[in-house]
Amino acid sequence: MRPFWPISLFALACLPALATDAETDFSARARALHERLVTLDTHLDTPANLQKPGWNIMQSHNVADDGTQVDYPRMIAGGLDGGMWAIFTGQGPLTPEGRAHARNAALQIALRIHTMVAAHPDQFEIARTAADAPRIAAAGKRIVYLSIENSYPIGEDLTLVQTFFDLGVRVMSPVHTAHNDMADSASDASPAPWHGLSPRGRQLVVECNRLGIVLDASHASDQVFDQMLALSKTPIILSHSSCKAIYAHPRNLDDDRIRKLAASGGVMQLNSLSAYLVDTPANPDRNKAMAEFFGKYGGSRSLTPAQTEVLNRERREFMAKYPVKRANFDDFMKHVRHALEVVGPEHVGFGADWDGGGGVTGMNDVSCYYKITEALVQAGYSEKDLSNIWSGNVLRLLHAAEDFATKQKKP
Ligand SMILES: [Zn+2]
Numbered sequence: 133m134r135p136f137w138p139i140s141l142f143a144l145a146c147l148p149a150l151a152t153d154a155e156t157d158f159s160a161r162a163r164a165l166h167e168r169l170v171t172l173d174t175h176l177d178t179p180a181n182l183q184k185p186g187w188n189i190m191q192s193h194n195v196a197d198d199g200t201q202v203d204y205p206r207m208i209a210g211g212l213d214g215g216m217w218a219i220f221t222g223q224g225p226l227t228p229e230g231r232a233h234a235r236n237a238a239l240q241i242a243l244r245i246h247t248m249v250a251a252h253p254d255q256f257e258i259a260r261t262a263a264d265a266p267r268i269a270a271a272g273k274r275i276v277y278l279s280i281e282n283s284y285p286i287g288e289d290l291t292l293v294q295t296f297f298d299l300g301v302r303v304m305s306p307v308h309t310a311h312n313d314m315a316d317s318a319s320d321a322s323p324a325p326w327h328g329l330s331p332r333g334r335q336l337v338v339e340c341n342r343l344g345i346v347l348d349a350s351h352a353s354d355q356v357f358d359q360m361l362a363l364s365k366t367p368i369i370l371s372h373s374s375c376k377a378i379y380a381h382p383r384n385l386d387d388d389r390i391r392k393l394a395a396s397g398g399v400m401q402l403n404s405l406s407a408y409l410v411d412t413p414a415n416p417d418r419n420k421a422m423a424e425f426f427g428k429y430g431g432s433r434s435l436t437p438a439q440t441e442v443l444n445r446e447r448r449e450f451m452a453k454y455p456v457k458r459a460n461f462d463d464f465m466k467h468v469r470h471a472l473e474v475v476g477p478e479h480v481g482f483g484a485d486w487d488g489g490g491g492v493t494g495m496n497d498v499s500c501y502y503k504i505t506e507a508l509v510q511a512g513y514s515e516k517d518l519s520n521i522w523s524g525n526v527l528r529l530l531h532a533a534e535d536f537a538t539k540q541k542k543p
Pocket residue numbers: 281351372488
C-alpha cells in the first residue's frame with residue numbers, strides 16, 4: 133500500500149532500499165502516530181549555523197554538502213516540532229577578557245535566535261513556559277526554547293542568569309568539555325579543580341531554581357551530577373547524553389546514576405554523537421588536520437558566499453581523506469532501548485546533538501527523526517509512552533521548575 137504522507141526526497145533517504153507492502157504500511161501508521169505527537173529535541177546546536185553567510189533556515193540543505201542537519205523543511209520532513217536551541221560557547225581562558233568575550237558571544241547567539249524567529253513568525257515561535265509547546269505545535273509552528281550549553285558566559289556575574297532567563301533560556305548546563313568557574317567537566321583529563329560544583333556553581337543551581345530554569349548535567353562530571361541532583365529543588369535533565377553500560381565513555385552515565393535521576397523525577401535525553409555511542413579509534417593525524425582546518429576557518433562568520441563554497445568543498449575533501457568510524461542507527465537505538473529498560477518511558481527522550489556532531493548512518497539529519505518512533509512502536513511502546521518520550525517528560529520538568537519559581541515569589 134502506498135503511504136498516505138507525501139514521500140519527499142528526505143523520506144526516501146531514510147527508508148531502506150527495498151520495503152515490502154507490509155513494512156510500508158507499518159511505516160505509514162507509525163508516521164501518522166509520530167505526527168500526532170508534540171516532538172522536542174533538547175539539544176539543537178543549529179543557532180551556530182544562523183551566522184553562516186548565505187545560509188537560510190527556511191531552505192533545505194543537504195548534510196553531505198554543507199554539514200548542516202536542521203532547517204525548517206527538514207524539521208517538517210522528520211516530524212520535529214522544535215526543541216531547545218542551544219546557546220553554546222566553547223570553553224576559553226578563565227580570565228576577565230575570556231569571560232567577557234563569552235558573555236558577548238552568548239548574547240549575540242541569543243539575539244540571532246530571536247532574529248530568526250522574528251523573521252519567520254508564521255513558522256517559528258519562542259516558547260517560555262511548558263504550556264507554550266503544545267499551543268505552538270497546535271498552531272503548526274516550530275517551538276523554540278532557548279538553552280545554554282556551558283555557563284562560561286555567566287563567568288563571575290550570576291546576575292546574567294536573570295538576563296538570559298529574560299531572553300528565554302529555560303535549560304542551562306554549567307560546563308562543557310573543560311573545567312570552568314562553575315564545575316568540573318566529564319571529559320577534561322586535567323585534575324578536577326572543584327571535585328564537583330564550585331561555590332559559584334552551587335549558587336548557579338540556586339539561581340536557576342529561583343528563576344525556573346531546568347539544570348542540565350550533560351558534559352558535567354559524575355560528581356557534579358551527584359551534587360546537582362542533591363542540591364536542585366526541581367528535577368534535572370541530561371539534555372544530550374548516552375549510556376555507560378553500552379559504551380564506557382566518561383561523558384556517558386552509568387545505570388546507578390540513570391536510576392537516581394529517574395527516582396528524582398529527572399529525564400535523560402539520548403545523544404546520537406558517534407564518539408559517545410561506539411568505540412571510535414583515536415586518530416592523531418586527523419585531530420591535527422582538524423585543528424588546522426578550524427584554525428583556517430575559525431572566523432567563518434566573515435566569509436563571503438564564494439568563500440563558504442570553498443570551505444564546504446574543503447570540508448568534504450577533509451571528510452573523504454580522514455574518514456571516521458560512525459555509529460549507525462542500531463547503535464543509537466541500543467542506547468535508547470537500554471535507557472528505556474533501566475528507567476522506563478517516563479524518564480527518557482532525545483537530544484541528538486544535531487549540528488553539534490550528532491547523527492548516525494541511517495539517521496544523518498533531522499529529516500529521518502520519525503524512524504525512532506517507528507522503531508519504538510515496533511518494540512511495543514504505546515502512543516502514551518511515545519508522547520512522554522518525545523516531549524511529555526521534558527515538559528514535566530519545565531512545569532516543575534516554573535512551579536517552584538512561582539512559589540518562591542509568594543510572600
Ligand atoms: Zn554538547
